[in-house]
Structure formats: C-alpha cells, structure tokens
Amino acid sequence: QHCHEDGADSCDDTHEALEGNRWQFHCIGKGDDECVRLEEYYSHAPEYRRYEHAVFLKPNHAGEVIDVNIVPGKTHQMIAKAVDPPIYEIPNFLSDEECEYVKKKALATGMVHSRLFGANPDTNIEDLKGPDVFRISRQTWLRRDNSDIMMTSWKDRIEKLTKMPRKYIEDSEPFQVVNYGVGGHYHAHTDSASPGPEEMLRQKELPCCYQTDCPIDKNVQLCCKVCRYMTVLVYLNDVEEGGQTAYPFADLPGEDLQEKLKSGDYLNLSKHCNDATIAVRPRKGMAVMWYNHAKDPTTGLIGDPLLSAYHGSCDVTKGEKWIANMWISVPPYEHWDKPSSFNT
Ligand SMILES: O=C(O)CCC(=O)C(=O)O
Ligand SMILES: [Fe+2]
Incomplete structure (x- = not known):
C-alpha cells in the first residue's frame, strides 16, 4: 500500500494494478497500516471519468477500530460492526448540545406520524398500534439551510467520514428526524x-427520486426509484430500554440470508429483535453508518442493492428514542448528469 504519512487525503489518488483491475486505497488513519482497501475501482473508460465516483469503505474484519479526523483537533473512532454490509459505529459524532439543538429544531417544525411508501392515505395512522404495524413513529424533515453552522459542520463531518464527493452530500435529501415512544418501532x-x-428490472430506466418532484411519501415506485447509496443515522438521546437498530441478515452467508428472507417473519423486529445478527444500542451523539448498495465496479456509481442491509428499529420498551437520518444518494450511470431537486 502506498499511503503517505502526511494525512488522510494524500493517498486518495493512489492506485495499484492488480490482475488487470484497478484498486483504490483510502488512507483514513494516519499511517500506512490504517489504510482501508476499497472495492475494485472503475475501469477508467473515458465515459466513466466525467463525474465523481462513489466510495465504498470496507473494513478488514468486524471489531476493527479506525481512528478518523472529522473535527479539527479531535480524533473519532470508526468501529466496524459488520463487513457485509459494512456497518460502523462512530461514538460522539454529535455533541450533547448539538443533539438537543436538533431535537428542538425538529419539534419547532412540527412532527407528524410516519408513513410508508404505498401506504393507504385514508388510514388513520394515529390509531395504529402493536407489533403488526410496520412502522410506529413521528418524524419531520430539516430542510437544508446553509446559513446554519451546525448543519454545515455536520455535512463536513459526513464528508470526512464517508470520503464521498461533497456533491453527493449536497445533493441529498434533507435530514429526517424521527421520534419513537414506548411501543414505537420500524420493522x-x-x-x-x-x-x-x-x-430492479422494472425500475431500471427510472430516474432517482431525489432528481425528481415525485412525492416520496406516496407510492413513488412508478415515477422514480430511491437511490440512497448510504445511510448515516445519529442517535439524539440515550434510550432507557430497547430501541436498538437491528440488522437481521448482516454478515450471514448467502443461503442463510435467502432462507430467512423467504420466511419473511424475521423482518418483524417486535418478535425477532434478539435474532438479528447485529443490534446497535442507541447512545446519544453516536452515529451508525452503512451501505445500502454496492458500488458498481465499472461505473463507480450506485450498484446493486445489498440484501444484507435490511435493518429497522426494535421496540422502545422504556423511555423514548430520537434519531436523525442522513441519506447519501448516488445516481446510476443512466442518470449521472441529472441535477438534484434539493441542491438549488
Ligand atoms: O430507528 C432506527 O434505529 C432505524 C430507523 C430507520 O431504519 C429509518 O428511519 O429508515
Ligand atoms: Fe431505515
């Protein structure tokens, strides 16, 4: 590996030919040893050089701890929880004051009951309760406000953490803030x-939802597809009991995953929270970050969805739970030059 000692960004352009493929290394720590080897890189054909490529940071093993500089003068840790998909915990991603600020701001915008894609708009969701309901929470969106220093600094941290081109971070949806009470969950x-x-075949030609005005809370599947390459979720409080973020299929061998997925039952986290291979316990200020898609090895853009990235929230059994979601969207090659409707 050819990472330079003088800082994280200096080795982003380091390439190494390996059996005809190109590999890219990203040095996210300080020394050579802390370089993380990424997935195979794009094929360098001219048509794939016109735009910025996604980054896929793969840990060497679960439990790996990588020091990162995402705030000037401070060191944070990225703790790998799983390899497939890569899932990382980042403690103290936000300070306590920042968490309080986000909650206050969310409450001021007004929280509404969460809906699902394709949900019947006539249902009175406020009355729905119990383990059979797919999602029970309240939510709001915090719109981009570039004069908000906290939000800008948050995006800076996400950029440093993910190594993603700033463009994709700027293009992405507003932050979504979600609140669960006792019995709240998301299968x-x-x-x-x-x-x-x-x-996938049916949606192949569709643009990404963030590139359109398609209403994201209705049945959008006919109009656009969701292209959330990665998720960065931040816990805004300590949950007294329950409320883990659970990944029922993370790091499972392919056959076991297929079998569990076929049964369908494992998606119900009110019943199967404890069967999940990975469950992250909420801690105020901690971020969890993972990939929902592979990186397409040819185009360097969004690739196939990762079934291993199924996840949700277990029931909150005591207290309440607050989170903020930041999704980073990346287009597929067919739509790489369409502007985002959020970055105006
Ligand atoms: O609350 C959680 O831990 C998970 C939330 C989630 O998956 C989502 O909002 O999409
Ligand atoms: Fe989710």
Missing part, C-alpha cells in the same frame, strides 16, 4: 430501491 426494511430482481 426491517431497505432504505433504498426494492431489491427484488423483477423490481
């Missing part, structure tokens, strides 16, 4: 495009 789901083969 296991994917944050991005429906991963079934037929669905």
Whole structure:
C-alpha cells in the first residue's frame, strides 16, 4: 500500500494494478497500516471519468477500530460492526448540545406520524398500534439551510467520514428526524430501491427520486426509484430500554440470508429483535453508518442493492428514542448528469 504519512487525503489518488483491475486505497488513519482497501475501482473508460465516483469503505474484519479526523483537533473512532454490509459505529459524532439543538429544531417544525411508501392515505395512522404495524413513529424533515453552522459542520463531518464527493452530500435529501415512544418501532426494511430482481428490472430506466418532484411519501415506485447509496443515522438521546437498530441478515452467508428472507417473519423486529445478527444500542451523539448498495465496479456509481442491509428499529420498551437520518444518494450511470431537486 502506498499511503503517505502526511494525512488522510494524500493517498486518495493512489492506485495499484492488480490482475488487470484497478484498486483504490483510502488512507483514513494516519499511517500506512490504517489504510482501508476499497472495492475494485472503475475501469477508467473515458465515459466513466466525467463525474465523481462513489466510495465504498470496507473494513478488514468486524471489531476493527479506525481512528478518523472529522473535527479539527479531535480524533473519532470508526468501529466496524459488520463487513457485509459494512456497518460502523462512530461514538460522539454529535455533541450533547448539538443533539438537543436538533431535537428542538425538529419539534419547532412540527412532527407528524410516519408513513410508508404505498401506504393507504385514508388510514388513520394515529390509531395504529402493536407489533403488526410496520412502522410506529413521528418524524419531520430539516430542510437544508446553509446559513446554519451546525448543519454545515455536520455535512463536513459526513464528508470526512464517508470520503464521498461533497456533491453527493449536497445533493441529498434533507435530514429526517424521527421520534419513537414506548411501543414505537420500524420493522426491517431497505432504505433504498426494492431489491427484488423483477423490481430492479422494472425500475431500471427510472430516474432517482431525489432528481425528481415525485412525492416520496406516496407510492413513488412508478415515477422514480430511491437511490440512497448510504445511510448515516445519529442517535439524539440515550434510550432507557430497547430501541436498538437491528440488522437481521448482516454478515450471514448467502443461503442463510435467502432462507430467512423467504420466511419473511424475521423482518418483524417486535418478535425477532434478539435474532438479528447485529443490534446497535442507541447512545446519544453516536452515529451508525452503512451501505445500502454496492458500488458498481465499472461505473463507480450506485450498484446493486445489498440484501444484507435490511435493518429497522426494535421496540422502545422504556423511555423514548430520537434519531436523525442522513441519506447519501448516488445516481446510476443512466442518470449521472441529472441535477438534484434539493441542491438549488
Ligand atoms: O430507528 C432506527 O434505529 C432505524 C430507523 C430507520 O431504519 C429509518 O428511519 O429508515
Ligand atoms: Fe431505515
């Protein structure tokens, strides 16, 4: 590996030929040893050089701890929880004061009951309760406000953490703030495009939702597809009991995953929270970051959805739970030059 000692960004352009493929290394620590080897890089054909490429940071093993500089003068840790998909915990991503600020701001905008894609708009969701309900929470969106120093600094940290081109961070949706009470949960789901083969084929030609005005809370599947390449979720409080973020299929061998997915039952986290291979306990200010898609090895843009990235929130059994979601969207090659409707 050819990472330079003089800082994180100096080795972003380091390439090494390996059996005809190109590999890229990103030095996210200080020395050579802390370089993280990324997935195979794009093929360097001229048509794939016109735009900025996504980054996929893969840990060497679960439990790996990587020091990162995301705030000047401070060191944070990225703790790998899983390899497939890569899931990382980043303690103290936000300070206590920042968490309080986000909650206050969210309450001021007004929180509404969360809906699902394709949900019947006539249902009175406020009355729905119990383990059979897929999602029970309240939420709001915090719109981009470039004069807000906290939000800008938050995006800086996400950029340093993910190594993603700033463009994709700026293009992405507003921050979503979610609040769960006792009994609140969100059964296991994917944050991005429906991963079934037929669905993928049907949606192939569609632009990404963030590039359109398609209403994201209705049945959007006919108009656009969700292209949330990665998720950065931040816990805004300590939850007294329950409320873990659970990944029922993380790091499972392919056959076991297929079997569990087929049964469908494992998606119900009110029943199966404890069967999940990875469950992250909320801690105020901590971020969890993971990939919902592979990186397309040819185009360097969003690739196939990762079934291993199914996740959700277990029931809050005592107290309440506050989170903020930041999704980073990346287009597929067919739509790489379409502008984002959020970055105006
Ligand atoms: O609350 C959690 O831990 C998970 C939330 C989630 O998956 C989502 O909002 O998409
Ligand atoms: Fe999610």
